[in-house]
Amino acid sequence: MPDAGETTLLAFDRLSVAIHGTPILQDVSLALPAGRVTGLVGESGSGKSMTALAATGLLPVGAQTHGAIRLDGRDLTTIRERDWLDIRGQDVAMIFQEPMTALNPVHTIGAQVSETLRLRGTSRAEATRIARDRLDRVGLGSIPLDRYPHELSGGQRQRVCIALAIARRPRLLIADEPTTALDVTTQAEILTLLRVLVDDEGMALLLITHDLGVVAGIADWVAVMKDGRIVETDATQSLFRDHRDPYTRDLLAASRPPARAPRKVPPDPVLAARDVVRAYGGHRAVDGVSLTLNRGESLGLVGESGCGKSTLTRALLGLEPVQGGTVELMGRPSGTAMTRADRAKISVVFQDPYGSFNPRWTVRRIVTEPFHLTGRPPDAGARASAALERVGLSAGDLDKYPHEFSGGQRQRIAIARALITEPAVLVLDEAVSALDVRVRAQVLALLDDLQARLGLAYLFISHDLSVVRAIADRVIVMQAGRFVEDGPVADVFAAPESDYTRKLIAAAPAIPDAWVKETS
């Protein structure tokens, strides 16, 4: 498969893995060429991470493998744990999604980077010198070795993880969702760094991600994985242009949700905030912002982590006091002292489909919980059934428990719960960010449909510009507690007023338009 001139460094050869008899990977064949980036794309549970673990000999206890993983003519599936110690770090290294938990909080970054060298008998002085060199290499030249992980930003921590991984100049680097936990601008920097390292050092990089936009920007080869099988492998551009597998086509279509057609929403404010300030001590997390949300309108709120969007959301929901300004909901003053009847007019859907429900409650009890605000109506049961049916589930699901549902279904339950008191405003706090792209497309379609039928106003909070573009009529960009942009989505994307917005749009990983034939 690799072109002439590319040497295959590591190859999966019809690799199958089963754990306690359950097949996890089936007939996976993939060659990783030196000096190239191979993207491995798939949805959650597709087996991408298991593929990485197989290549590092870290499969869970009880895994049985068939087939081979070849490195230098050696089959890695048959070697002993003791031999792996020479391979990990030396030949194969790995970086992970969450840079906070991948680093030990009680050791300095210098100690952690040099540790892998010290393990192989490098002298302390030499290890420290190399650690400094590697940290310089990943762009942390100004950061002293005696810093602790908590003193660094998320992007800097991920750079430390990369320095650690490349300390012994491995020939293969495996990156499992390395930028998923990072902001878009940081993500762009880390991806650029990885690409430069691959080009300069001649490493092979296996980049595992759910985001087709990321592979479009960095990978030479792309493999698409589904249910433990690789359904399609090709050079990046040809895979995007001429994919054959219907699954690849669905994935691509869902990755690029179509922008919402411009609509005129008549001014009819349901939520209005004026000069809201939320301060913690001397720090103003939200610093004098004003917004208006009209009936039937979708307002996107975009910003990077720490910009104050979550704090603002809690203030708008009346969960936290504000130190300045006013919030009005349906023309009545809102805030922590809101009456229950007023609270019933605004509700919220959260990001995490797994943490959103008490695991010991039935769906019936979950979706009727907001009746606490209005008093339990006599037809509560019928309304719970109706709420579930409205979001595409059935009344038969009422007596099930949350763990019996998939991530997408759980977000539907969360929407049903949010809508049961018939609110006017629905706050969607990263509500589709944790979902796979195809499920995300379905939930976005559901939200669109609900808005049209119920005249809901959405406040849609997200870090993902492509999603905001698909659902919002108007968008606000927030930076360091302030709004730097507020306007119709099409205008903001076409001609952003602030430099920050321009930077955000440029950094967002995107599939070039020319690569995708418009099918719809």
Next chain:
Amino acid sequence: MSWAFRIGALLAGLAVLAAGVGLVWLPYDTASVNIAERTLGPSLAHPLGTDHFGRDMVSMLMAGARTSIAVALVAVGIGMGAGVPLGLLAAARRGGWVDEVVMRGNDLIFAFPSLVIAILITAVFGPSAVNAILAIGIFNIPVFARVARGGALPLWTLDYVMAARVAGKNAGRISVEHILPNIANLLIVQATIQFSLGILAEAALSYVGLGAQPPTASWGRMLADAQTMIYTEPQLAILPGLAIVATVLGLNLLGDGLRDMLDPRLRRVRM
């Protein structure tokens, strides 16, 4: 089910069974003295022999189990009844002054050596089973408060608690409806451990004469009474000693086994 859980359940079950049967029926009266039958060896009439007052050892051990388990049970009840609400309250007001007062109060109780204070309490208010229960129970309170607070804190950051707040529920209601059911497994495990510690504490207090008073039978006092005859009649000390060891070991194994069963992360590793 792990072997620890099985053995623990068997040993603890035996003790509870002995106490339960002892509540309604004993082979012989443990309050009457029969000097003619003192320190008999095992026989059909007395399978484990008799003690220095001629009382049947099986009956004595059953009556002792009754006392030990009753004292430990009520002491754990006091600890949970006061400690869990305090822990939930501290977690609900995390970082505030209420949290601070509750937790520093905990530290204060922890700072005293529990058994010495229990001896002090029973010495001041007079030796009795009720005072022993109170003394042991008070030292259970901070343990349950800590466990409840520690288990509750991470739950307060979860979205379903946020959703309940959006639904207008106050902290008390959220603690009862959302937090308590999800820390129940932690509390059950801790209760088993505290239960075994309660039995040990009761035995220790009775041993020094500050627990249940005669004629109420108690494992600790059986040990103390047998002390002077340890060379001539060692079985009189060995039998109550074994009863204490078996029950405490059983409850600890049961606690460990329960923790493994109730914690899904550990369960996956074990199987």
